[in-house]
Amino acid sequence: MQKLLESYGILVQENIKDTNIEINKNTITIHNSNISEIDLNILEQKQINKITITNCEIDYIYFANNNIELFFIDCIFKNQIIAISIIFNKEVIFSQCIFEKRIDFTYAIFNSYVNLTATMFKNEARFVMTLFLADQTTTTTRVIENNFSETVFKEKVSFNGAEFKAKVSFEMAQFESETSFTYVNFNHMVSFFRIIFKNIVLFQNTSFFDNTIIFSEAEFNNVKFISNKERDESSINGTTKQIYHFQNVTFKGTVNFENIHIKDLIFKNTVFNNIVVFGLIIFSLQKTARKNTIISN
Template sequence: MSQFTKEEQDKIFLALSKNFNIDINCIFYQLVRDTSSPTSYECFCIRGVNFNHVYFSSFNDIPLCFEECCFEFINFNIKEVKNVCFFRKCKLNTITALGVKFGHFFEISDCNIDKLNFYGHSEFYTYARIYSNKINEILLYYIKFHKVDFSKNIFLKPFTPHNVEFLDNVKFDFCSFQDQVSFYKVSFGKNVRFSDAYFNKKSIFSRAYFKKDVYFNNVKFLSGVNFKESSFFGKAYFSFANFGEVNFSKAIFYDIANFYNTIFSETPNFSQAIFKGNLNAVNTNLNFDFENLEKKINQECEEFNKKEQNKKSLDKFANDFRDSFRVFKNALIKDNNLLDASNFHKCELYCKEIELNSKKPKKFSKEWLDKYQLIFYKNLCDHHTDLILNLKWLIYVIALYILLLGKIFFIYPLCIVVLMVCKCCFKIKNVKVFVSLAIIFMSVCSEPKLIFGVSNLFLNNLNWWQNLVTAIYILTIGLILFSLQKTARKNSIVPS
């Protein structure tokens, strides 16, 4: 850009000093360079001035940069801003733009902002940068952004843009949302980024439209987040994301959905979600148990039946959740990742148990037997995903059999001594395991054949009680050993 002539500078100085009521010595000409692009802008920089009310009206052709200034009130009372405008390291109490067209680069960075209001069909035609600010309140209402960078902002109060269109690149990287966030029905263009952002309260992205790729990598949703009925037309990346309560029900993924190394601290809801592209769920961490899942399904059922006239039974909700876990499981099996698939298969079986339990099947019917079979394997080995739990049950059953057989009664007082020592002196957590191992060890030292139940059936000195206990023990230990070898074999974790 060409330099301003001396006459042009004098004219601008006079206009600024008259309209802004400031000392000419506070105004100086300099070249302002945007660090995020190679573009340079020639601006008149005003530094270290306190303003009361500033109205941008007739001097919109002047490129301005305000640094370390304090504004009580700024009003862009104008139809179009025709030149660049910078606010850097300023204190902005209230800044308002109603129906303004920003035709050139606009930046607010490293500022403390009390109220930021852009509304009434305002539009940013080129690049806008509202970056690294501490913002108390922000209102975006009927706005179009062609390119905007909101990165590193701290939003202290609810952030709820309404009827906002992000037509091109939009960045919210490293933002901290301290209060609720709502992007309900917001339309996003290409290259949408929320990577490394923190959402401390409930966040809403339901019915949002992501027209191109979207990045939520390493994002942390510390409270609930809702993506219900959202549409992802491009690639959706949630790698290393951390979710609390999350709802993806009826969401549609038209391209790759990447949940690599994602943590779900609570039960995710992917019921009736559609994955038309590839799904990557490798190393996905499911940090919830059967009780959490049951509570979540009951909660979804209650909330739905409060709002909708057409009631939906609990078993149908359980089946919807089961279908969503099955989608993840099948995607992992397709990638030959059976170990991760086993976790989703486990959740699928959790849902099946909840479904059967809600139906209250007749005793000794097929569904009744299926229900108790699921309960048995859930408690025995967490559906062939917990080898340690399976080994514990093996130890417990052997020790219990030895005690019920009543062959080595010197064991009881010794067990009590071991139990008290472990609990009081050493504060060992798994006391039952240590006591059971002690019983087995003493039995092996004195009568090792006792732990082999089959051989005991051929002894003549067993009474009817000992024979009954032995028969039950043989059946039980057979089931446990069968489950143990199945749990230990990776290639048998997920049924084909």
């Protein structure tokens, strides 16, 4: 069985038990094993369309443009992962996994469902200019095409220039180091429910669906919301002024709103433990918004 796995581009570190492997015509399943190498280019050539890896330690995984459904559950990735400009056409799941070294998905394209729930990134994570292009399959809130729920980022993470076509969830995610969402486009609803930012986070020229930014039961340290210019009226979001809604939120560090165009700015049950800076702000509040806007300490 070990030799057969090698022919598919999967190298294991020991004599793997046959009971831990299942190979069908187009699918491979492995569990409870130590894997030295996975080569997606060879798997693609062998016309494998789905791999499921559960409770395994993996030294190296080599990505290539592929049409393979990738399911990694409760796995540990020991070395850095480089997937720059790789195109993923099928579902990609890394659930309850641990990445011990740097991961880089710069310029990668995900054309289908992405699930990183409860996964920990112990080193730097890069999603720079990454495109998450899955179509929203349903109008119900239960289906999240880009799921980062309960994900933990221990080191620096960048989503700069990324685009999310469908719904996104960062519910209960934790960002423990510097985080950047500069020039990110959220073209559908995004959830930041119970998100925690323990270090500085930057939202600069970030485009939100319907120009509405909602944080509920969130915790910030230092945060900056910056926009260099008013939104283009021809943009996908339709309006130029943004709505900021903070409910049951705690700001432990400095908060900066700089050079942004605000339609509604709403704080409900919000705690500010440090300085709040409003620099070059243009307010365009409607009468009803004024009544409902609450700033509390």
